[in-house]
Amino acid sequence: MALTSLSADIIHRLDRTKLVGISGGRLMRQNAELAKLPQVSEGQTPPNLEKIVALKPDLVIGAAGFHDQILEKLKATGIRTLTTQVTSWQALQDLTRTLATEIQADPAPLLQSYQSMLPTNPVNPGSTLVLVSYQPILAPNKASWAGDLLNQFQINHVAADLQGQSPQRGYITLSPEKVLEANPKILILVDVGDGTVDKLKAAPFWNKLNAVVNNRVYIFDYYGLVNPGSIDAIAKACQQLQQVIAKK
Template identity: 60%
Template sequence: MYRRWILFALAIFLSIFLVACTTATTQQPQAKVTETTEIPNTKSQQLPKESAQRVVALSSLTTDIIYQLDKTKLVGITGSTLFKNDPRFKDIPHVSEGQNPPNLEKIVALKPDLVIGAEGFSNQPIQRLQQLGIPTFLTQVKSWKSLEELTKKLAKLIDADPQPLLNRYKTFLPDKLTQSPSTLVLVSQQPILAPNKNSWAGQLLAKFQAKNLAAELQGQSQIGGYVTLSAEKVVQANPEVIIVVNPPQGSSETAVLESFKKEAFWQKLQATKNNRIYIFSYYGLVNPGSIDAIEKACQQLKQDLLAAEKI
């Protein structure tokens, strides 16, 4: 169940925010990749001719960005567990819930002058809305720079000032960059999946100068930006720090960690011997999810990586 969920959740997330990065077939070091802006080609967009006043957002991250740029412009959102108990969004109509596709009739009824979708996930409803003459915009986020560029683009579309939000992003990052201990992030147990540098998680680790042991690896994982590791590879890497990702639904943190402890290789690792095992939420580290989720992940990275350095 855990394996099936994490593969499904990662596939959805990476199509929404990371948009599968093509992986090679062998685990060989690759040339360094610099951060790039990951906003789709605007030629394929149907953007509004004037500043948008009524926006429907089809992803949790764009929902949060639009709300914080100018909450008066947000007239419809997609259902998300991140906002389930958030009073900010309780009175905003939902155009979808859970894993169901957005309801086009509900969207049209809201009379939006801009619908923001997610590349790789919202393409079909966005194409249908375009046929109806509704302005649309598809987004991608798989690096810190693309998060900043997306914020600027959305601010421009709704005639808002992005600077306060961009300034807030800066507070998430460490003031002083130091080389952190060697780190391995484990997002799944069967198979063992770890993020390389082509994922949001990999990019975030790089921002904190964490030595991501999977950064340069490429493999045959079904999910772009992630590599499949054997137990032997994990033992060979022998990380000083291990970050275990707790899935958004299903097992508790304790259950996920206990499951890894049953693996024969677990007790052989220096991270285990030195008690440098940290549990992170799926949202923020693997899936950006929301601005608050990103902030919490960054705060935990600051705290745990600093603690690991002191041991």
């Protein structure tokens, strides 16, 4: 059983017969085959312990920091658990190999598909800034999935090496002055569905940025760039990054 959409997707692609249950959510509903499986949670609701136990899984996979409590309770019932944290491309590959070993599947085809998403001869398109929220203004550094993905494309992310006090590991808080000081050639905004993009576009500094003046602003979905989410979401983010580095 997979409590994250990414783990569910990986297992399903490795062997469609192994999953007995999944968590709910937008990405799961978009996959017709996965949507047929029993769901043990929905949205931000914690997974239902009784539903999980009733499905008699051999292994339950959850995310570090999100599923710690439910995984501890499952351990107490004798059910094996696996905690995952995918904050880099290497971690995605490692998770795929681990899950393939658990279900006795061959990870090679899936790993090859990952490699095909990356550029063969990436060209740095210039200084780039990714913003994921407005209050506070948050940007990923290199310790995040987004930061590592940008690095795979050799994109010069101006916040990569910055450190801060953000409660979210891998993210830093920027002041409007810092955004203006960075003044990136390319700006990537993440649509998390809460109006962040519109708020950023209404900010006093917006029209002063080189990226805005030169029409180099790109909108990415939350899934794929910030939260890997699923293989299709990652592939879409990679396709968009290809477009970013291809534009002169």
